Amino acid sequence: MRFDPDFALSVIPTILSGLGTTLWITVAASLGAAVLGFTLEILRRSNRWLGYVMRFVIDAIRSTPVLVQLYFIYFVLPVYGLTLPAAASGVLGLAVYYSGYLAEVFKGGIDSIDAGQFEAGKALGLRRRDVILSVILPQMLRNVAAPMGNYFVSALKATPYLAVIAVPEMLGLAMEVGANSFRYAEPMVSVGAIFLILALGINVLVRKLEQRLQVAHQR
């Protein structure tokens, strides 16, 4: 069976019908991962014992396969009475998984902020919360824009995992085309090309953002 370019093109609309799902799941999971990762890292710094606990949580998240985490949320939590729709499970799973990595990225981003910044905020009488949100967070984001963007791209590329819990994202649709037509080469090439274009697009955006941050906040 030879590769049929016409068939490859013809399946693109079918696959793209999952684009919206892929994109919103990526965005929601990325935001969730950023918020959760930042929270984990801030709690890790807050006091010694909570620090140890959070260190373990972050390491545990990074040390278990994303598929195990997804299955856990989708198949195990319902046993204990928490049943989430497939898409919500997928968002939660990816958010948790990437929060572990982003917490590490944020750790580096915060460590590289001069200690004098914390002190100046404290000396002005700001609450800890305000020092974190108004002084530390914006400077951290500037420091971590590039590695954080990489993990967002990584989250995009991890959305096909959600095919295993029946979320109608693009890989799932491509597999369906394959199963119905007994041709897998064309839908796989098409779905791969779509992911490639999306990921390259995000990379460009991240690089633009990084440059703008550097210009705006020159030291």
Added chain:
Amino acid sequence: MNDVSNFPAVRISGLQKWYGSFQVLHDVDLTVQANERIVICGPSGSGKSTLIRCVNQLETHQRGTIEVNGRQMGKSTPNMHMLRRDIGMVFQHFNLFPHLTVLENCTLALRKARGMSLAQARDVARHYLERVRIPEQQDKYPGQLSGGQQQRVAIARALCMNPKVMLFDEPTSALDPEMIKEVLDVMTDLAREGMTMICVTHEMNFARTVADRVVFMDAGRIVEQADPQTFFSAPSHPRARQFLSQLL
């Protein structure tokens, strides 16, 4: 009523501090009255900076007491952030917020800690930027200013909170010589207006002309306290004599 003027601005007694097993402050006693200007000097490593950083509890102490305006400052003090609002601090390396403009640096704490509206906070900030003679730079970022300008902004930022005491931690030590004067001029103005000031500095001319009292520290102890005239002409402690002779 809890009238602040009944208390000394700062009262430190029996202060002891260790870094691990190394004792940096030995039994320090120091009382600073409202409207008094104190200059703390001494060789590096003598504990001057540590002492004033204990006043607003950027450093915690292990023994002794610190009171600011009659309020105890310590590790277990609740709402420390509220007490710090009345204590301004100026750092050696300015510590301006690089992601905020000059004006935003000054308005941040007014908005978050004093709960002012943006318009109100801007008015206050512009007033103090004018007093440190830098109103035209308000929309620039700290990185676009010279060291002297940055330090003057840092002073304005602290003054915005209308503090009862100002702490200066070697405010001119990181500056090029030609910028030292502009910062000292602002500090001198402030002293003339009656601000209570505790300054750690090596600027002996500033001490001579502005200070009510010079405190000399060595190896974690206050070894001499005197008015500047006495201190500079006839220091009684041999360590102070040696220190002054090296400066001249």
